[in-house]
Amino acid sequence: MNAQDILAMVINGLSSGLTLMLVALGLTLVFGILHIINLAHGELYMLGAYCVWWLSELMGFNYWFAIVLAMILIAFLGVLMERYLFRRFRAIMVPSLVVSIGLMLFLQSSILLGTGMGDKEIEPVFHGQVTFLGTSLSLGRVIIGAVATVLVIAVILFLKYARPGQAIRAVAQDAEASSLQGISMNSVSRLTMIIGSALAAAAGGLLGPVFHLDYMMGFPVLLKALLAIVLGGMGSVVGGVILGSLVIGLVHSFATTLIGPEIAEIILFLIIAFILLIRPSGFFGMELRT
Amino acid sequence: MLLHIKELTVHYEGAEALNNVTVEVEEGSVVTIIGANGAGKTTLLRAISGLEKPVSGEIWFKGDRIDGMLSEAIARKGIGHCPEGRRLFPFMTVLENLKMGAYSQKNRAGIEENIHNIYKRFPILKERARQKAGTLSGGEQQMLAIGRALMGRPILLLLDEPSLGLSPLMVNEIKNIVTTISKEMMVSILLIEQNSRMALSVADYGYVLETGRVRLQDKPESLMTNDHVRKAYLGEEL
Ligand SMILES: Nc1ncnc2c1ncn2[C@@H]1O[C@H](COP(=O)(O)OP(=O)(O)O)[C@@H](O)[C@H]1O
Ligand SMILES: [Mg+2]
Numbered sequence: 001m002n003a004q005d006i007l008a009m010v011i012n013g014l015s016s017g018l019t020l021m022l023v024a025l026g027l028t029l030v031f032g033i034l035h036i037i038n039l040a041h042g043e044l045y046m047l048g049a050y051c052v053w054w055l056s057e058l059m060g061f062n063y064w065f066a067i068v069l070a071m072i073l074i075a076f077l078g079v080l081m082e083r084y085l086f087r088r089f090r091a092i093m094v095p096s097l098v099v100s101i102g103l104m105l106f107l108q109s110s111i112l113l114g115t116g117m118g119d120k121e122i123e124p125v126f127h128g129q130v131t132f133l134g135t136s137l138s139l140g141r142v143i144i145g146a147v148a149t150v151l152v153i154a155v156i157l158f159l160k161y162a163r164p165g166q167a168i169r170a171v172a173q174d175a176e177a178s179s180l181q182g183i184s185m186n187s188v189s190r191l192t193m194i195i196g197s198a199l200a201a202a203a204g205g206l207l208g209p210v211f212h213l214d215y216m217m218g219f220p221v222l223l224k225a226l227l228a229i230v231l232g233g234m235g236s237v238v239g240g241v242i243l244g245s246l247v248i249g250l251v252h253s254f255a256t257t258l259i260g261p262e263i264a265e266i267i268l269f270l271i272i273a274f275i276l277l278i279r280p281s282g283f284f285g286m287e288l289r290t
Numbered sequence: 291m292l293l294h295i296k297e298l299t300v301h302y303e304g305a306e307a308l309n310n311v312t313v314e315v316e317e318g319s320v321v322t323i324i325g326a327n328g329a330g331k332t333t334l335l336r337a338i339s340g341l342e343k344p345v346s347g348e349i350w351f352k353g354d355r356i357d358g359m360l361s362e363a364i365a366r367k368g369i370g371h372c373p374e375g376r377r378l379f380p381f382m383t384v385l386e387n388l389k390m391g392a393y394s395q396k397n398r399a400g401i402e403e404n405i406h407n408i409y410k411r412f413p414i415l416k417e418r419a420r421q422k423a424g425t426l427s428g429g430e431q432q433m434l435a436i437g438r439a440l441m442g443r444p445i446l447l448l449l450d451e452p453s454l455g456l457s458p459l460m461v462n463e464i465k466n467i468v469t470t471i472s473k474e475m476m477v478s479i480l481l482i483e484q485n486s487r488m489a490l491s492v493a494d495y496g497y498v499l500e501t502g503r504v505r506l507q508d509k510p511e512s513l514m515t516n517d518h519v520r521k522a523y524l525g526e527e528l
Binding site: 169184 | 339340341360361362365366370371373377378379380381382386389390391393394438439442
């Protein structure tokens with residue numbers, strides 16, 4: 001193994017870490033605001049991929065336009081989920097878990113019934129390789145990583161500087177105190193679901209051309225996103241998620257190349273279990289909200 | 291009458307926190323409610339802001355019935371609430387906390403002007419503008435909490451034990467701030483305190499709350515000469 005191989009593993013790891021970040025960021029925001037672990041969050045990713053497939057392969061829309069449209073459609077679905085399900089179960093742990101599991105199964109079987117089992121693929125828009133520091137990298141992977149980076153930065157800037165973004169942070173830190181400032185809990189929950197759903201849909205659309213579509217594709221991503229959040233310290237609104245996702249992307253990429261894709265997932269879980277043994281509260285554990 | 295609380299009863303899971311409490315705040319006045327720990331003072335303010343739902347009774351503000359309204363709607367009607375324990379946004383800066391206080395305000399220029407005024411009144415907040423609220427001292431946090439509540443341009447300000455945990459010097463400062471807010475900014479105030487001496491010295495009218503009931507109510511001068519108040523709340527030997 002030489003330096004080029006390592007660089008390739010790093011770049012691939014960063015790229016998949018960044019797309020994972022899109023999913024994990026939404027999941028942690030929803031947790032921070034609604035205090036619900038939305039186990040159906042992976043299905044928003046899956047639906048994003050299917051939506052892009054439907055729009056670009058069947059309807060013939062441009063791939064990027066299809067991603068934007070999918071983000072809007074899935075965000076609308078997120079609004080409905082918040083309005084009719086999650087809002088009633090805010091901060092009630094067990095019932096909200098049951099509801100989100102039910103939703104997960106419902107969305108999976110809807111896609112299975114609606115589109116059947118057959119192979120579905122999104123035609124990659126970018127082919128070939130780019131050479132970076134003497135290393136040959138898949139152009140598609142690089143572009144996916146770049147788009148994910150732009151989206152993550154946009155969300156961070158929104159949370160930091162936009163008034164509604166600041167309201168999201170305020171509610172995550174103290175919901176009651178926020179309502180005393182005239183901040184509407186319901187609008188903040190809705191906005192959070194919009195952001196989380198759109199990001200998950202974007203991740204699904206971006207990774208769609210890399211994998212075959214499958215109605216079960218959301219679940220492993222949900223698990224990794226949960227790991228990224230736990231690793232980063234559950235509840236720190238943005239901080240830990242970024243680091244956690246990158247660590248998981250990198251570990252997964254190294255394990256896949258060095259040991260093989262079959263056991264990469266097991267290795268991933270083992271290494272993370274080990275990290276959490278040393279730092280039970282994750283990297284950013286001290287920034288927990290309460 | 292600006293605020294009229296009529297025969298309010300509030301329960302926590304069966305336990306009674308307030309029983310048939312009637313309190314009035316006239317426009318432009320400073321009204322204080324004194325009482326020991328656990329008397330129900332915080333519960334009363336939380337009920338006004340819609341954070342606790344009363345079992346019975348009514349709350350009227352500016353001629354509208356507000357019990358049953360959402361907290362954010364009550365805040366937007368002009369009730370500022372400086373809660374027990376300050377409840378700042380600890381990971382946000384001083385400036386961000388102030389801006390959150392102005393969340394219901396739409397006029398950007400007005401918000402900037404308000405921040406300017408608050409910095410003038412509390413220069414320490416300007417010095418600490420970019421610091422996280424969680425890193426401030428107790429007195430600074432209390433000023434920020436009051437500043438944040440003022441950013442919403444309230445008509446009525448609810449203050450829940452602003453002097454708690456502060457040095458005698460800071461307590462005196464809080465007293466001056468209450469007077470300033472009332473006299474110069476024309477904000478009516480409902481002040482809750484365990485520091486009865488300080489509270490009665492700034493108020494126009496006072497209530498004594500004991501185990502969820504109004505035990506006494508009168509002008510501060512009269513309360514201060516009342517034997518029960520002198521013994522139980524002012525620590526005087528009779
Ligand atoms: N969240 C709660 N759940 C149950 N009981 C409560 C709760 N908050 C306050 N209480 C009880 O209600 C009573 C009044 O409390 P509170 O309004 O906080 O009093 P004060 O502010 O005067 O110290 C106390 O007996 C207290 O123990
Ligand atoms: Mg209290």
